Amino acid sequence: MSRTIGSGGPHDVGGMDILSGSKEENAAAKIDLTDKPNSHWESCIHALLVVLSTKQPPLATTDQLRRCVEGLEPEAYASWGYYDKWSVALTTILLEIGVITQTEMDAELNGDAVNRTEPDVPLYKVGDVVRIRTEDSRLRWRRPHLRCPGYIFGQVARIEEYVGPFHDPFMLAYRCTGVKQHLYRVSMDMHALWNNAGAAASSTEAPATTEDRIQADIYEGWLEPYTEQGAKKARLEEGHGQSSGNAHAHSHHHEHDHHHHDDHAHTQPAAEQGSETHKHAHKHDHSQEHSHEHEHEHGHTHQDRYEVECVAADREAEEVNRPGKVVGEALLRLLYRKAVVTPAEIHRTVEALETAGTSLKAADLVVYAWKDPAFKERLVADGTQFCSHRPCAC
Amino acid sequence: MQTSNQNAVTILRVVANTASVHNVIVCTLCSCYPIGLLGFSPSWYKSRAYRSRVVREPRKVLAEFGLDLPATTSIRVHDSTADCRYFVLPLPPAHLTQEAINAMSHEELKKLVTRDSMIGVAVL
Numbered sequence: 001m002s003r004t005i006g007s008g009g010p011h012d013v014g015g016m017d018i019l020s021g022s023k024e025e026n027a028a029a030k031i032d033l034t035d036k037p038n039s040h041w042e043s044c045i046h047a048l049l050v051v052l053s054t055k056q057p058p059l060a061t062t063d064q065l066r067r068c069v070e071g072l073e074p075e076a077y078a079s080w081g082y083y084d085k086w087s088v089a090l091t092t093i094l095l096e097i098g099v100i101t102q103t104e105m106d107a108e109l110n111g112d113a114v115n116r117t118e119p120d121v122p123l124y125k126v127g128d129v130v131r132i133r134t135e136d137s138r139l140r141w142r143r144p145h146l147r148c149p150g151y152i153f154g155q156v157a158r159i160e161e162y163v164g165p166f167h168d169p170f171m172l173a174y175r176c177t178g179v180k181q182h183l184y185r186v187s188m189d190m191h192a193l194w195n196n197a198g199a200a201a202s203s204t205e206a207p208a209t210t211e212d213r214i215q216a217d218i219y220e221g222w223l224e225p226y227t228e229q230g231a232k233k234a235r236l237e238e239g240h241g242q243s244s245g246n247a248h249a250h251s252h253h254h255e256h257d258h259h260h261h262d263d264h265a266h267t268q269p270a271a272e273q274g275s276e277t278h279k280h281a282h283k284h285d286h287s288q289e290h291s292h293e294h295e296h297e298h299g300h301t302h303q304d305r306y307e308v309e310c311v312a313a314d315r316e317a318e319e320v321n322r323p324g325k326v327v328g329e330a331l332l333r334l335l336y337r338k339a340v341v342t343p344a345e346i347h348r349t350v351e352a353l354e355t356a357g358t359s360l361k362a363a364d365l366v367v368y369a370w371k372d373p374a375f376k377e378r379l380v381a382d383g384t385q386f387c388s389h390r391p392c393a394c
Numbered sequence: 395m396q397t398s399n400q401n402a403v404t405i406l407r408v409v410a411n412t413a414s415v416h417n418v419i420v421c422t423l424c425s426c427y428p429i430g431l432l433g434f435s436p437s438w439y440k441s442r443a444y445r446s447r448v449v450r451e452p453r454k455v456l457a458e459f460g461l462d463l464p465a466t467t468s469i470r471v472h473d474s475t476a477d478c479r480y481f482v483l484p485l486p487p488a489h490l491t492q493e494a495i496n497a498m499s500h501e502e503l504k505k506l507v508t509r510d511s512m513i514g515v516a517v518l
Binding site: 008016082366 | 406422424436447455458476512
């Protein structure tokens with residue numbers, strides 16, 4: 001009677017969930033019927049696959065995309081958004097065939113820090129003073145492989161030892177080697193580390209002496225050169241926020257000045273984001289806090305302009321943190337600059353895909369079939385002949 | 395209509411609902427979908443919950459979409475794994491006779507056909 005359900009990987013989910021499980025399982029198995037339309041960047045990433053696949057020779061194919069999506073870490077597969085996964089998969093494909101290089105992609109993601117002319121030579125030497133980057137969304141796409149403990153984010157450190165170059169574990173995880181990452185042992189002043197940690201300081205066991213230090217193994221990508229001038233600028237930008245001990249939750253404002261919705265997605269676990277968006281359903285419902293006022297005012301179920309804008313703003317805020325958005329946008333910028341694809345190609349394709357949704361060609365075929373039994377017979381026998389294109393998407 | 399992915403050779407299968415058989419489409423492995431004919435797939439179609447459950451407890455899933463199928467209707471779940479794309483040919487609304495259908499314009503009829511009915515999570 002009992003049978004183990006086979007699985008070809010984290011993507012192979014058929015039959016894995018049922019609704020009659022525990023309360024927690026049921027919460028995960030509940031289908032969110034709200035149709036969240038794509039954000040613009042998501043449509044652009046979809047269009048990017050279409051455009052790349054139509055190049056001669058194709059620069060990316062659906063089959064390659066699937067392989068890369070299915071090769072994601074189970075954790076990433078489960079928690080990343082649909083087009084977040086596409087973004088990383090397309091990046092992986094283009095890295096594999098050399099259309100872009102890891103150095104270019106790193107430069108696009110990290111801007112100042114990793115624009116290396118000689119990636120084989122370590123950037124820092126023993127004795128250099130560096131600062132540990134605060135984790136931000138530009139780095140997050142590499143997690144959990146490119147590791148750095150959160151308690152040293154933003155700390156000034158000294159290079160104690162150059163350990164050597166290692167293959168980037170992120171790239172190894174996605175079955176390509178990429179460029180090597182330089183690994184250093186860095187040390188930090190224990191006193192400075194915990195004295196600035198606000199609430200955490202009270203639980204420190206004893207006053208540390210100035211000689212006490214912490215050493216950690218850190219990849220070069222996490223390090224930035226430390227200068228007094230840079231430090232002053234950073235202090236101004238950070239204000240008082242860094243003393244709370246969970247600095248990484250608020251580390252994105254310098255990159256995304258125009259998204260000041262810190263109270264939304266930033267501190268929210270990824271798993272909850274799906275239910276959060278449920279509040280912004282298209283159909284108004286008295287239980288949904290954002291919509292009841294408009295329901296009373298208008299007595300009908302169209303979204304008004306204000307609400308549309310609120311939903312759009314909330315969605316943007318939710319997305320600031322998403323690794324795939326950051327990778328996807330960086331990839332598009334890089335491909336535009338290298339003229340691999342043009343913005344016009346992408347936007348034309350996005351428009352065509354959106355038009356397919358509004359013109360709903362399948363509905364035409366349905367109507368023909370309703371009116372004409374002979375057509376219906378031919379349609380059911382061989383649908384492909386009635387498409388002037390290949391009706392594919394994955 | 396060049397909206398599709400040219401590199402992937404695909405076959406379009408249209409599966410027709412009858413009085414006794416209801417069809418519903420899923421792609422459990424990824425999210426294969428006839429985008430050129432139906433546009434971007436809805437977010438729930440890509441969700442783990444839908445992909446996971448509709449092959450195992452389709453009646454329960456369809457009920458969540460507001461579609462309670464009678465026990466006398468059998469269900470065909472179509473799991474498209476790579477090269478075929480499916481859409482459901484829904485039955486016309488029950489109150490419409492063939493005569494009435496023939497008398498209506500294409501555009502009038504087209505307005506009745508919903509995306510969800512062509513995925514199979516709704517009837518007309």
